Structures are given as C-alpha cells and as structure tokens.
Amino acid sequence: MKQLIVSIWVVLVFCLSYSVHAQETTRLLSLEDAQRISDAAESRARQDNWNVVIAILDAGGHLVALRRMDGTQIGSVDVGIQKATSALKFKRPTKVFEDAVKSGNVHIISLPGVVAVEGGLPIRDGDRVIGSIGVSGVTSAQDGIIAAAGLESF
Amino acid sequence: MKQLIVSIWVVLVFCLSYSVHAQETTRLLSLEDAQRISDAAESRARQDNWNVVIAILDAGGHLVALRRMDGTQIGSVDVGIQKATSALKFKRPTKVFEDAVKSGNVHIISLPGVVAVEGGLPIRDGDRVIGSIGVSGVTSAQDGIIAAAGLESF
Amino acid sequence: MKQLIVSIWVVLVFCLSYSVHAQETTRLLSLEDAQRISDAAESRARQDNWNVVIAILDAGGHLVALRRMDGTQIGSVDVGIQKATSALKFKRPTKVFEDAVKSGNVHIISLPGVVAVEGGLPIRDGDRVIGSIGVSGVTSAQDGIIAAAGLESF
Amino acid sequence: MKQLIVSIWVVLVFCLSYSVHAQETTRLLSLEDAQRISDAAESRARQDNWNVVIAILDAGGHLVALRRMDGTQIGSVDVGIQKATSALKFKRPTKVFEDAVKSGNVHIISLPGVVAVEGGLPIRDGDRVIGSIGVSGVTSAQDGIIAAAGLESF
Numbered sequence: 072m073k074q075l076i077v078s079i080w081v082v083l084v085f086c087l088s089y090s091v092h093a094q095e096t097t098r099l100l101s102l103e104d105a106q107r108i109s110d111a112a113e114s115r116a117r118q119d120n121w122n123v124v125i126a127i128l129d130a131g132g133h134l135v136a137l138r139r140m141d142g143t144q145i146g147s148v149d150v151g152i153q154k155a156t157s158a159l160k161f162k163r164p165t166k167v168f169e170d171a172v173k174s175g176n177v178h179i180i181s182l183p184g185v186v187a188v189e190g191g192l193p194i195r196d197g198d199r200v201i202g203s204i205g206v207s208g209v210t211s212a213q214d215g216i217i218a219a220a221g222l223e224s225f
Numbered sequence: 226m227k228q229l230i231v232s233i234w235v236v237l238v239f240c241l242s243y244s245v246h247a248q249e250t251t252r253l254l255s256l257e258d259a260q261r262i263s264d265a266a267e268s269r270a271r272q273d274n275w276n277v278v279i280a281i282l283d284a285g286g287h288l289v290a291l292r293r294m295d296g297t298q299i300g301s302v303d304v305g306i307q308k309a310t311s312a313l314k315f316k317r318p319t320k321v322f323e324d325a326v327k328s329g330n331v332h333i334i335s336l337p338g339v340v341a342v343e344g345g346l347p348i349r350d351g352d353r354v355i356g357s358i359g360v361s362g363v364t365s366a367q368d369g370i371i372a373a374a375g376l377e378s379f
Numbered sequence: 380m381k382q383l384i385v386s387i388w389v390v391l392v393f394c395l396s397y398s399v400h401a402q403e404t405t406r407l408l409s410l411e412d413a414q415r416i417s418d419a420a421e422s423r424a425r426q427d428n429w430n431v432v433i434a435i436l437d438a439g440g441h442l443v444a445l446r447r448m449d450g451t452q453i454g455s456v457d458v459g460i461q462k463a464t465s466a467l468k469f470k471r472p473t474k475v476f477e478d479a480v481k482s483g484n485v486h487i488i489s490l491p492g493v494v495a496v497e498g499g500l501p502i503r504d505g506d507r508v509i510g511s512i513g514v515s516g517v518t519s520a521q522d523g524i525i526a527a528a529g530l531e532s533f
Numbered sequence: 534m535k536q537l538i539v540s541i542w543v544v545l546v547f548c549l550s551y552s553v554h555a556q557e558t559t560r561l562l563s564l565e566d567a568q569r570i571s572d573a574a575e576s577r578a579r580q581d582n583w584n585v586v587i588a589i590l591d592a593g594g595h596l597v598a599l600r601r602m603d604g605t606q607i608g609s610v611d612v613g614i615q616k617a618t619s620a621l622k623f624k625r626p627t628k629v630f631e632d633a634v635k636s637g638n639v640h641i642i643s644l645p646g647v648v649a650v651e652g653g654l655p656i657r658d659g660d661r662v663i664g665s666i667g668v669s670g671v672t673s674a675q676d677g678i679i680a681a682a683g684l685e686s687f
Contacts, residue, residue: 096558101295131593132453133299137291141255145287160454178480178495181488183457299594300622303645326640334643341640409603441607445599449563453595 100129100194100202104225105136108194108204112221116140116208123208123217124151127194130201132159140208147207154191154214155205160184162200165191166215190214192222254283254348254356258379259290262348262358266375270294270362277362277371278305281348284355286313294362301361308345308368309359314338316354319345320369344368346376408437408502408510412533413444416502416512420529424448424516431516431525432459435502438509440467448516455515462499462522463513468492470508473499474523498522500530562591562656562664566687567598570656570666574683578602578670585670585679586613589656592663594621602670609669616653616676617667622646624662627653628677652676654684 105127112125122140124147129135139148157165161184168187171179180187189211194202206218259281266279276294278301283289293302311319315338322341325333334341343365348356360372413435420433430448432455437443447456465473469492476495479487487493497519502510512529514522567589574587584602586609591597601610619627623646630649633641642649651673656664668680 096560098558099295102292103295106292129593131299131591131595133293133593134291134302135293137288138256138260139287139289141253145285148288157454160452160457162452175481177485178477178488181476181480181493181495182454183461183494184454298622298624300619300644300646303622307645322643323640326643327637331639334640339643340645341643407603410600414600439607441601442599442610443601445596446564446568447595447597449561449565453593456596 097130097199098196098201100127100135102135105202108221108225109136109138111224112204112206112217113138113140115220116206116217119213121209121213121217123206123214124148125217125221126151126155126205128152128155128159128203128205130159132156132203135202143208150186150188150207151190151205153186153205154188154207155203156191157184157186158191158193158205159200159203162193164193164215165189165205166211169211188214190218192218194222194225251284251353252350252355254281254289256289259356262375262379263290263292265378266358266360266371267292267294269374270360270371273367275363275367275371277360277368278302279371279375280305280309280359282306282309282313282357282359284313286310286357289356297362304340304342304361305344305359307340307359308342308361309357310345311338311340312345312347312359313354313357316347318347318369319343319359320365323365342368344372346372348376348379405438405507406504406509408435408443410443413510416529416533417444417446419532420512420514420525421446421448423528424514424525427521429517429521429525431514431522432456433525433529434459434463434513436460436463436467436511436513438467440464440511443510451516458494458496458515459498459513461494461513462496462515463511464499465492465494466499466501466513467508467511470501472501472523473497473513474519477519496522498526500526502530502533559592559661560658560663562589562597564597567664570683570687571598571600573686574666574668574679575600575602577682578668578679581675583671583675583679585668585676586610587679587683588613588617588667590614590617590621590665590667592621594618594665597664605670612648612650612669613652613667615648615667616650616669617665618653619646619648620653620655620667621662621665624655626655626677627651627667628673631673650676652680654680656684656687 109125116123122143124139127136154165165186166189168185169189172187191205193200204218204221206214263279270277276297278293281290308319319340320343322339323343326341345359347354358372358375360368417433424431430451432447435444462473473494474497476493477497480495499513501508512526514526571587578585584605586601589598616627627648628651630647631651634649653667655662666680666683668676
C-alpha cells in the first residue's frame with residue numbers, strides 16, 4: 072500500500088513537472104490544420120461567388136498554406152499575406168486597427184507591419200497566438216466574414 | 226463572280242485577323258490546376274517521407290497556391306517561391322542554371338532573379354509558359370523529382 | 380619681446396585649430412551606455428509587468444543593443460527599431476509626429492522614415508544627437524514612459 | 534482499492550494525452566536564455582579583444598537580443614542577424630554552406646536566405662530548432678568560436 076502511494080506521488084510529480092515545462096511550450100500549426108481552415112474559408116467564399124486569396128501563417132509569421140481563387144486580383148496575394156502577418160505580429164484582428172484609424176487614430180498607420188483593414192485574424196491555442204489567417208479580394212467586411220468562417224473550423 | 230471574290234476576301238481577312246488575335250491569348254492556370262499539381266507533388270514527397278514547400282505561380286509570377294509540409298525548414302518558403310519565380314522569369318528549369326554554374330559559368334548568379342538550384346520548373350501550355358512550380362526542402366535532386374511529379378499530373 | 384609675440388601667436392593659432400577641430404567630433408554611444416539605458420528601461424517595464432522591445436541605436440542609426448521581453452508581440456521588434464530610427468533621423472521624439480498627425484497634419488505620415496507613435500526618443504550629448512531609444516509593446520503612452528526611464532539613466 | 538486503481542488509470546491517461554499533445558509543441562527561447570548565451574559569447578570575445586555583434590533569434594527568426602561591442606564595423610549588425618537567420622531557416626550551421634561553396638558548390642549562394650560564412654548556429658531543444666545565434670565582426674573562424682562558446686552555455 073505504501074509503495075502504491077509512493078508510485079502515485081511519482082506519477083503526480085511527473086505530471087506537474089511536465090505541465091511546468093509545458094508553460095514554456097507552444098502548439099505548432101500543422102499543414103492539416105491550415106488546409107482545413109482554408110477549405111472552410113474557401114467554401115464560405117464560394118457560397119457568395121466571392122474570389123479571394125486565403126493565407127495561413129505559423130507562429131513565426133511564415134506561410135503554411137496559401138490559395139488564390141480564380142479571378143482574384145493579383146494585389147490580394149500580398150494583401151492577404153500582410154493582413155495575416157499584421158494579425159500575427161500584433162496579436163489582434165486587423166479590424167481593430169481599421170476601427171482605430173476610422174475613429175481618428177490615423178497615426179497608427181505609420182507603424183511598420185500594421186495593415187489597418189479587416190480580414191486578418193490571429194489563430195489561438197488558449198491564450199497563445201500560434202498562427203493567423205489573412206483574406207483579401209472582396210470588401211474588407213466580406214474578407215472578414217470569410218476569415219471568421221475559416222477560423223471557426225479550427 | 227465579282228461578289229464571290231469579294232466574299233472570299235472578307236472571309237480570308239477575317240480568318241487572318243482571328244489568327245493574329247489568337248496568338249495574343251494564353252490559357253490561365255486555375256486554382257484547380259494548381260491544387261492538382263500540388264497534390265501530385267505532395268503525394269510523391271510523402272512516398273519517401275520528404276518534407277517540402279510546394280509553390281505554384283501563374284504566368285505573371287504571382288502565387289496561385291503554396292503548401293508547407295510539417296517539419297519543413299522555414300527557409301524553404303522563400304526558396305520554393307524563388308525557384309518557381311526563376312523558372313518562370315527565364316522560361317527554363319532552374320537546373321539549367323545549376324548546371325551552368327557547376328560547369329564554370331558562376332557569373333550568372335549575379336543576374337537578378339536567378340536561382341541556380343534544381344527544383345523550379347516552368348508550366349507550359351504548348352510553347353507558352355503559363356506558370357511554374359517550385360519545390361524546396363530536401364536535396365535539390367529530390368526537390369526536382371517532386372516538382373517533375375507535380376508537373377506530370379498537368 | 381618679439382619672441383613673446385611669436386609665442387602668443389603660436390598658442391592662439393593652436394587653440395583656434397583645436398576648437399575648429401573640436402566642433403567636428405562627437406561622443407560615441409558605447410555598448411555599456413546602451414546596456415545601462417536598456418536595463419533602466421527594462422526595470423521600469425517590469426514594475427508594471429509590461430512586456431516590450433527596447434532598441435538602442437548609435438548616431439548612424441545602427442543597432443547597438445536590442446532586447447525583447449518574454450511574451451512581447453513579434454511586431455514590436457520592427458516597431459521598436461523604427462521608432463528609434465525615426466527619433467534619430469529627425470532629431471525629435473516620435474510623439475512630436477504623433478501630436479502633429481492627431482492635430483490634423485496627416486500628410487507627414489508620407490515622409491519616408493516617419494513613425495508617428497510615441498516611444499522613440501533621441502539620445503543627446505549636449506546639442507548633438509548621438510543615438511536613440513525605441514520602445515514598443517504596450518500602449519504608446521506606456522512605451523513613452525519606459526523610453527523616458529531608460530534615457531534618464533544616461 | 535478498486536477506486537485507487539481507477540484513479541491511477543485516470544492519472545496515467547492524463548499524462549499520456551498530455552505527452553501526445555506535447556509532441557506538437559515546442560519550447561520557447563526566453564530573454565533570460567538569450568542574454569545568458571550572449572554573455573557567454575561576449576565573454577569569449579573579450580578574451581581575445583575581438584569586437585563583434587551577437588544576435589539571438591527565436592524559432593520564428595525574430596530578434597530576442599542583440600548587442601554590438603564597441604568598435605565593431607557597422608556592417609556586422611546585418612551580417613550577424615542574417616547569419617543567425619540562415620542557420621535558423623535551414624536548420625544547420627552556416628559553416629556547412631561555407632564548406633559547400635569552398636568545395637565547388639558555388640550555386641547554393643543563389644538560394645534566398647543563404648549566408649555561406651561561418652558564425653551562425655541553430656539553437657536546439659532535442660531535435661527541434663528553437664532559435665539561433667549569429668556572430669560577426671572578426672574572421673569567420675573566430676566568429677564561429679564565439680558563437681560556439683555562446684551556445685555551450687545553453
């Protein structure tokens with residue numbers, strides 16, 4: 072019986088030490104995650120015949136997946152990537168910046184990396200930002216709807 | 226009789242103008258094309274547990290699709306895109322540049338846009354280059370095998 | 380007597396050449412200076428559990444020291460460096476630009492190198508700008524408090 | 534007794550599910566880690582009166598810490614950062630690229646992101662690359678010695 076209790080303690084301490092270590096770690100976004108999010112976003116876009124670029128970044132801001140639907144303006148490749156980059160770098164939806172600028176805080180546009188147009192969303196695992204999605208091609212409000220639909224599938 | 230000759234002339238001129246016009250068109254690479262090529266490339270890569278980035282560009286050198294398999298080095302995102310860009314811009318496999326440099330023509334590295342490493346291939350419709358594929362992540366010879374497998378599906 | 384006048388002339392000419400020469404020198408910001416300023420700034424940030432990037436530049440606008448506190452958004456690396464760059468290049472606190480934009484002078488955002496958000500301060504030796512500090516990570520007012528605390532230690 | 538066994542099972546399953554989750558995670562490089570590595574590298578450099586830039590990046594290739602010792606050439610700021618970036622992006626010491634080029638594989642210089650000069654090393658946690666160090670300022674062999682001394686302290 073005493074041995075058993077000791078065993079339980081060992082297991083508990085192991086779990087505890089493990090969870091302490093876990094606080095310094097972060098989950099990685101897989102290609103499978105990225106494609107599922109992209110599929111959901113593309114599916115939402117097709118519903119309304121919207122043509123967009125969908126970009127998915129990892130926690131370091133590097134592309135995991137990108138797709139450009141037929142007919143989408145070329146400029147949306149960079150816009151989609153940069154919306155995602157902005158959401159990732161500043162850990163917030165790019166709509167927050169759009170709203171700020173619209174309400175008079177124009178100066179934040181001068182910050183390097185800020186894209187102040189809806190359509191970029193961070194992807195979170197609990198509190199931690201582990202990636203982001205950026206959508207561009209239609210109106211910024213529509214881009215935002217598509218990005219949100221993608222994120223919902225995660 | 227005179228009317229007949231005039232009619233023939235009209236038809237001939239129409240045909241001529243048509244064929245002149247036809248020479249100015251090009252097939253567009255669709256997202257469906259790009260995903261099919263990417264699927265074939267990814268499938269070939271999985272056969273040998275190779276992790277790579279697969280990038281597909283359109284005729285203008287802009288991304289249509291990109292995917293990064295789990296565990297692929299981050300640097301391969303840019304390398305994959307730039308291999309594809311180089312193959313598209315110069316209408317030839319990047320292996321041609323690699324072979325040239327290896328045989329002593331080192332100076333061509335100084336050309337802006339040249340990536341002299343195998344793994345980038347133009348995508349052709351007849352004579353015309355309508356896009357390109359770039360693969361990066363394993364050895365350049367293996368990247369080349371994956372890119373070729375992708376292109377074969379087109 | 381004649382010899383005395385010559386001696387005086389020699390001394391005067393020497394002093395003159397010296398003071399002319401002296402106007403062309405500038406104190407160099409050392410790594411020790413930069414780390415002391417950074418330590419003071421970091422210490423102020425920790426007081427309120429603020430997570431920020433602290434960047435210190437020399438008179439030429441090149442990094443002498445940078446540190447990113449745990450949990451700071453990635454975007455603050457570039458923002459911190461660019462706030463410092465802006466303060467250095469234009470010899471004024473970036474808050475001056477923020478106030479200008481807020482009071483209606485939006486056009487100055489179009490100047491290359493201008494970041495119109497508080498948090499960047501020039502480091503002076505007398506009249507001369509010999510470097511700068513840039514802080515980013517919390518609100519711009521808080522970034523400004525941290526930057527000022529760093530500068531105070533100099 | 535039966536209840537106890539059930540409890541143990543619950544704990545074990547918890548640990549197991551936790552460790553499965555852990556396979557997808559990665560340890561984060563802290564500022565404390567980065568400063569300890571930088572201190573060790575700087576200390577090694579001072580031994581021989583070498584002046585260098587020491588740059589530490591996180592897993593995403595973003596600066597955690599940088600310091601430039603007095604008298605170091607300005608160009609070493611970018612070189613140090615790019616050596617670290619290259620080591621991180623390609624998960625190998627930059628010396629591997631230097632050796633490859635020296636032995637005739639000049640073509641790899643054309644890969645975007647490749648710096649083929651010793652002085653950049655990946656920082657690993659087991660098999661996983663969680664950051665990198667880049668050193669520049671003296672000869673590439675000396676830069677490499679300093680980087681290795683930094684890494685040893687980790």
